[in-house]
Amino acid sequence: MSAVLASRQVDAVTGIDAALIGRSRRAYFERRLAAAQRDPGRHLQVAIEADGALAGFMLGRVLEGEFGRSEPQLRLEAFGVRPSAQHRGLGHELGAAFEAEAAKRGIAEIRTTALWRHHELLRFLDRAGYRLAENTIVDCAVADAELGSARERPLAATPTYDFERLARDAFAVGTLREADLEEIARIDRRHTGRDRRGYLCRSLREALADSALRISLVAKADAEIAGFLMASLDYGDFGRVEPVAVIDTIGVDPLRAHQGVGRALLSQLFVNLAALGVERVETVVAPGNLDLLGFFQAAGFRPAERLAFSKRLA
Numbered sequence: 001m002s003a004v005l006a007s008r009q010v011d012a013v014t015g016i017d018a019a020l021i022g023r024s025r026r027a028y029f030e031r032r033l034a035a036a037q038r039d040p041g042r043h044l045q046v047a048i049e050a051d052g053a054l055a056g057f058m059l060g061r062v063l064e065g066e067f068g069r070s071e072p073q074l075r076l077e078a079f080g081v082r083p084s085a086q087h088r089g090l091g092h093e094l095g096a097a098f099e100a101e102a103a104k105r106g107i108a109e110i111r112t113t114a115l116w117r118h119h120e121l122l123r124f125l126d127r128a129g130y131r132l133a134e135n136t137i138v139d140c141a142v143a144d145a146e147l148g149s150a151r152e153r154p155l156a157a158t159p160t161y162d163f164e165r166l167a168r169d170a171f172a173v174g175t176l177r178e179a180d181l182e183e184i185a186r187i188d189r190r191h192t193g194r195d196r197r198g199y200l201c202r203s204l205r206e207a208l209a210d211s212a213l214r215i216s217l218v219a220k221a222d223a224e225i226a227g228f229l230m231a232s233l234d235y236g237d238f239g240r241v242e243p244v245a246v247i248d249t250i251g252v253d254p255l256r257a258h259q260g261v262g263r264a265l266l267s268q269l270f271v272n273l274a275a276l277g278v279e280r281v282e283t284v285v286a287p288g289n290l291d292l293l294g295f296f297q298a299a300g301f302r303p304a305e306r307l308a309f310s311k312r313l314a
Contacts, residue, residue: 009033009047012054016080021239028236032059032078042202044074044105046097048090056081058094062107064199074102076112077237095128103313110313113137113238113306121239125309133308136293138301139244139282145300147263148270155260167264168271171226176216178204183225184218187251203230203248215245217268219261227252227261229269233278238306245273247283250292266299284308 010033014026036043036059044060058079064072076098081090102110111133114121146152147167154166176184181204185197204216219227230249234240247269252261273281282304285293 009054009057013047013057016054016057016082017078019083020080021241023241025236025241029078031235044098044101046094046101048094048097050082050085050088050090054082055085056090056094058098060098060102060110062105063111064202071109072105072107074105074107074110076110078239091124092128099311099313108313109310111308111310113308115239115305116307117305118239122307128311130309130311133310134287135308136285136287137282137304137306137308138285138293138296139280139304139306140296140299140301141280142270142273142278145270147267147299148274152267155263166267167260168267170260171219171221171264173217173219173264173268176204176218176228176230180204180218180225180228184228184251187225187228187253188249190254191251200230200249215269215272217265217272219264221256221259221261225253226256226259227265229265231269231281233276242280243276243278245269245278245281247281250283262295263299282306 010026010029013029013033014024017029018024032043033045036045042062042064044062045057047057048055050056056079058076060074060076062072063075079091079094081094099110110130112125112130114125116122142148152166155170181197181201185195185200188196188200203214215231215233217229218225228249228251229247231245231247234244234246250262250265269281283296283301285296
């Protein structure tokens, strides 16, 4: 059993995955293995051999503040067992090793998602002790969204502006910069009541280091930050074969509430995603956060076909 996959194993991992889903996702696995080698503390990878060759793998990433979380959790993002080695208990062994390593790191919960139609995967998660999570996954097809399209409705006229404007034109929406960190940490702290500067700093550095995988935006009014949005491009997690944008964090300065800041951020996000050819965007809403759920629903998000699962570790 291996704790971190080696770069030389990418061929075997890609081959197993292709045999299971019917197409190669080599670029995705190359990125995942490279990211784990750069920052092993945020990644957990296990592999198992049978008959002298790699027979299965399981990849996860530590969540530190995404989706408003307050404690570290582990997200199971990809796994597979070679078809010829299935029904020999290797999936169970992989899961046990994955959970043992998570427990060593002080992680108390593992989360994952699965399409409701993927019955074999659902049976595996059931046997492994996963249960439906209370979180709600919502998504929206970029092509169907009103925001960012020619169908977008303008904001109502105000005493300051006697004409209607699109939300993204009412604020200066641009790419998040390192100099914006303190301001977005302040806004986030007002919302969550916690100092998540460490998480925000790491996410921002990821965005600056790999703009192909991160889309982070900031909205300004009167030269001051009014809100921000952090999203990542998912090129293969949970068995996906097409890129999906995942909104990790969104925050609006309470002093700017109900002025269209969040709408402006989403509008610009949809414009950017359409230019990149990304067809869908999703996010996770914590239980009880009805205001945030209502915001996304008003923007065209609906319950996704993916179900959220979780497993508490002893």
